[in-house]
Structures are given as structure tokens and as C-alpha cells.
Amino acid sequence: MSGNDDTFERARAAFVAGVQHHEAGRLPEAEACYARAQALMPGRPSVLINLATVRLALGNPAPVPADLAPVLAADPANPEALALLARALTALDRPAQALPLVEQPQRQRPQDAELHHRRGLLLGRLGRADEALAAFDAALALDAAHAGAWTQRGSVLREAGRLADAAHCFRQALRHGGDTALNGWFLASVTGHAVECAAAVGCDGADFAGDTAGATAGDTAAAASAPTAWGQAPARYVQALFDGYAEGFDRHLVEGLGYGVPEALAALLPPGRHFASALDLGCGTGLCTPPLQGRVGRLVGVDLSPRMLEQARARGLYAELHEAELVAWLQGAEPGFDLVLAADVFIYIGDLAPVFDGVRRVLAPGGQFVFSVEAADDEAAVQLGAQLRYRHGEAALRALADAHGFEVHTVRREVLRHEQQKPIDGLLMRLSSR
Ligand SMILES: C[S@@+](CC[C@H](N)C(=O)[O-])C[C@H]1O[C@@H](n2cnc3c(N)ncnc32)[C@H](O)[C@@H]1O
Numbered sequence: 001m002s003g004n005d006d007t008f009e010r011a012r013a014a015f016v017a018g019v020q021h022h023e024a025g026r027l028p029e030a031e032a033c034y035a036r037a038q039a040l041m042p043g044r045p046s047v048l049i050n051l052a053t054v055r056l057a058l059g060n061p062a063p064v065p066a067d068l069a070p071v072l073a074a075d076p077a078n079p080e081a082l083a084l085l086a087r088a089l090t091a092l093d094r095p096a097q098a099l100p101l102v103e104q105p106q107r108q109r110p111q112d113a114e115l116h117h118r119r120g121l122l123l124g125r126l127g128r129a130d131e132a133l134a135a136f137d138a139a140l141a142l143d144a145a146h147a148g149a150w151t152q153r154g155s156v157l158r159e160a161g162r163l164a165d166a167a168h169c170f171r172q173a174l175r176h177g178g179d180t181a182l183n184g185w186f187l188a189s190v191t192g193h194a195v196e197c198a199a200a201v202g203c204d205g206a207d208f209a210g211d212t213a214g215a216t217a218g219d220t221a222a223a224a225s226a227p228t229a230w231g232q233a234p235a236r237y238v239q240a241l242f243d244g245y246a247e248g249f250d251r252h253l254v255e256g257l258g259y260g261v262p263e264a265l266a267a268l269l270p271p272g273r274h275f276a277s278a279l280d281l282g283c284g285t286g287l288c289t290p291p292l293q294g295r296v297g298r299l300v301g302v303d304l305s306p307r308m309l310e311q312a313r314a315r316g317l318y319a320e321l322h323e324a325e326l327v328a329w330l331q332g333a334e335p336g337f338d339l340v341l342a343a344d345v346f347i348y349i350g351d352l353a354p355v356f357d358g359v360r361r362v363l364a365p366g367g368q369f370v371f372s373v374e375a376a377d378d379e380a381a382v383q384l385g386a387q388l389r390y391r392h393g394e395a396a397l398r399a400l401a402d403a404h405g406f407e408v409h410t411v412r413r414e415v416l417r418h419e420q421q422k423p424i425d426g427l428l429m430r431l432s433s434r
Pocket residue numbers: 232238239242261262281282283284285286287288302303304305308324325326327342343344345348349
């Protein structure tokens with residue numbers, strides 16, 4: 001057998017093994033096999049399309065445009081490759097490039113509700129709200145049970161401030177089997193119900209799913225009894241938001257919005273104190289590292305978003321980085337930190353009781369806990385706004401601190417950043433474990 005035949009056989013074997021892993025749902029193994037097949041025999045369309053499919057399913061869209069380039073160079077109208085490329089560009093938050101890839105097949109298949117839905121999603125991202133609404137209407141005219149189109153339509157209306165109309169859409173999405181956590185949380189945000197954190201009881205959102213009459217009584221009952229379900233932003237939402245946001249995050253936040261929370265939190269720390277072991281909850285891209293340099297020994301970061309963590313890793317300053325939901329991570333973490341910080345993270349968590357509980361557990365005696373929150377206009381409340389961010393009242397936070405054995409040292413009111421030229425008021429707090 002010649003060298004070439006041997007390479008062909010090895011590439012084929014890798015491809016076949018990839019298909020077997022793929023079909024069995026073992027996606028990382030499938031990706032490795034397809035990548036091996038591609039390295040051995042570059043440019044084969046079946047390998048590249050499967051590789052791109054698996055990478056998208058693994059939430060790794062970044063290499064997909066390059067994966068598909070040879071396929072499209074050879075066959076520019078390959079429908080499978082174009083559909084995958086559109087999905088990758090959507091996930092990479094490049095809606096202007098993705099839009100023509102959705103519009104082209106849509107002209108050939110105008111009865112395809114899913115294509116209208118995808119087009120609406122991209123138009124919404126491009127800020128073309130009216131066209132997006134028309135696209136969702138077209139999708140729903142073809143398929144009134146398209147839960148995704150209801151959710152996206154509701155999101156565009158929410159952003160336009162049409163909260164009652166948005167609520168109707170989220171109810172419809174729930175009715176038609178849309179993601180309960182996501183749509184329930186969206187509905188809670190537009191119906192304006194504060195999430196009461198005191199009496200944590202579970203609720204799976206079934207009350208919402210049954211409520212299609214548009215009455216708010218059902219919302220009130222469900223929201224009041226649903227602090228667990230809507231006590232924090234769904235992980236999927238946070239992950240998708242920040243994965244899409246990661247690349248331009250630092251520039252956008254620091255230069256565009258005047259964000260200075262990491263520096264302000266570092267300034268709350270007792271002067272001259274060095275921290276041997278620090279934990280950065282919701283570390284994002286690692287913007288807390290510059291103001292902490294020279295003040296901490298070992299630094300550990302936790303975040304839900306793999307793309308944000310990639311940026312944090314590139315700084316080379318974290319001893320460990322964990323891709324995890326922070327409450328879950330805290331439950332299994334080894335104690336011994338003498339500093340825990342959370343900058344601009346509790347805007348995604350309404351029910352902070354499990355967080356305080358976890359931080360108390362991992363913090364060494366005398367350890368410091370510093371964090372920022374957006375300030376609620378009711379001191380005793382936790383509010384979930386239509387902007388999908390939680391706001392916390394100072395009295396509510398003090399009560400929580402007391403209940404979890406923390407001493408409150410500093411509470412500072414500050415403008416956290418600017419949004420649409422308006423200041424966002426916040427609280428910066430330093431607690432210590434008693
Ligand atoms: C606005 S960014 C702030 C990042 C960083 N702390 C800073 O100040 O630049 C919020 C970060 O919190 C993360 N996050 C939100 N909720 C989380 C949760 N429940 N568990 C882990 N990470 C979370 C997001 O993925 C995102 O990276």
C-alpha cells in the first residue's frame with residue numbers, strides 16, 4: 001500500500017470514528033476525530049461540514065467560518081455550509097454578515113417559518129426593530145406555535161418599552177413549549193414583579209404556561225412564589241450574552257460606558273493589606289486584575305462564559321479559572337480565601353442568599369467580601385427591571401449580611417457606568433466574615 005493510500009485509510013477511519021462518536025452524542029471525541037481526518041486529508045466537504053456542525057453544538061463557533069471556507073470556495077451555493085455559516089456568524093454576533101445568508105434561501109423557501117424567525121433575530125440585533133417584528137409576524141403567520149419567534153418578538157418589544165405586548169409574547173412562548181426558565185424570567189422582568197428572596201420556594205413556571213388570558217393575577221401569584229425559578233438570570237442567557245460580547249467587552253465597558261467598578265472595589269480594601277488567596281466571582285475578562293496587582297497572591301476566577309474566560313486566561317494572572325455557575329461552584333469549593341470579590345455580577349442574581357451562604361463558607365475568618373450592585377429605588381427590595389438586570393436595596397443587603405454572619409464595613413453609593421447617557425446608580429460594599 002502506498003503512503004497516499006495509507007493516509008487516505010487513516011483519514012477515513014478517523015472520519016468513521018467521528019461519525020460514531022457524533023451519533024452517540026460524544027461531541028468532544030467526535031470533534032477530535034473529524035479534526036484528525038481534516039489534518040490527514042484537508043478540505044473534504046463531508047469532514048468539514050461535520051466538524052463545523054459539532055463545533056456549533058459544542059458552543060465553539062469561532063473556527064467555523066474558516067472550517068467552511070474551502071467547502072464554499074469549491075461550491076459557493078452549498079446549502080448546508082451556508083446554513084452552518086449563518087448560524088456561526090449569528091453566534092459570533094456578526095449579524096450584518098449572517099443576514100444575507102439567511103435571506104438568500106428564504107427567497108427560495110418563503111413558507112419556511114424558521115427562516116423568517118432567524119431573519120427577524122438578525123434584524124433585531126441590527127437594531128432594525130420594525131423589520132424584525134414584521135419577520136416574526138411572518139414566521140408566526142406560518143406557524144403560530146413557533147415558540148422561538150414568540151420569544152424573540154417579545155424581546156424586541158421589551159427593548160422598545162412595549163412591556164404589555166412583550167408579556168403577551170412571552171406567555172405565548174411558554175404556552176407553545178418555549179424554554180420555561182428563559183421565558184418565565186423574561187415575563188417576570190416585563191411584568192415588573194420584584195423577586196422576593198426571603199421565602200425561597202421552588203416553582204417550575206407551570207403557572208405561567210397555563211396563563212394565556214393576559215391577566216396579571218397569574219403573573220403575580222407565580223412571581224411571588226417563584227424566587228427560585230427567577231432568582232437569577234438563566235445560565236443559558238448569561239452565557240449567550242457574554243460569549244457574544246466577550247471580544248469587544250473591555251473596550252466597550254471601559255471606554256464606552258465609563259466603567260470603573262474594579263478600581264472602586266479595590267479602593268474599598270483595607271489599606272496595605274495583602275491577600276494570600278483571592279476569588280473573583282463572575283470574573284469575566286479579568287478586568288479586576290489590574291487594580292489588584294501586587295495586593296493578591298493566588299487568584300482564582302469563576303465565570304459562566306467560556307469566551308470571557310478565554311480573555312481572562314490570556315492575561316496570565318489567574319492561578320485557576322473555572323467555567324461554572326458561581327453558586328454551584330461555591331458549594332463545592334475548598335475554603336481558605338481571604339478575599340472574595342464580585343464586580344458587576346449581582347445584576348444577574350436576584351436571590352443572593354445562596355451566594356452569601358457560599359461566600360461565608362469559603363472565606364477564612366476575617367476575610368473580606370467586596371461587591372457592587374445596581375441600587376434598587378426601594379431600600380428593602382430586590383427588583384428585576386425590564387432591562388433584565390436585578391437591583392438591590394441597601395437595607396435588603398444589610399439584612400442578608402447580618403443573617404449570614406458578615407460585618408458591614410463600607411457602603412458607598414456611586415455611579416457604576418453610563419447607559420444611553422444616563423448614569424446607573426450603584427452600591428459598593430465591603431463586608432468581612434465575623
Ligand atoms: C458584567 S460582567 C463583569 C465581569 C467582571 N467582573 C468585570 O468587572 O469586568 C458579568 C460577568 O458575570 C458572569 N456571570 C453572571 N452570572 C453568573 C453566574 N451565576 N455564575 C458565574 N458567572 C456569572 C458573566 O458571564 C459575565 O462574565
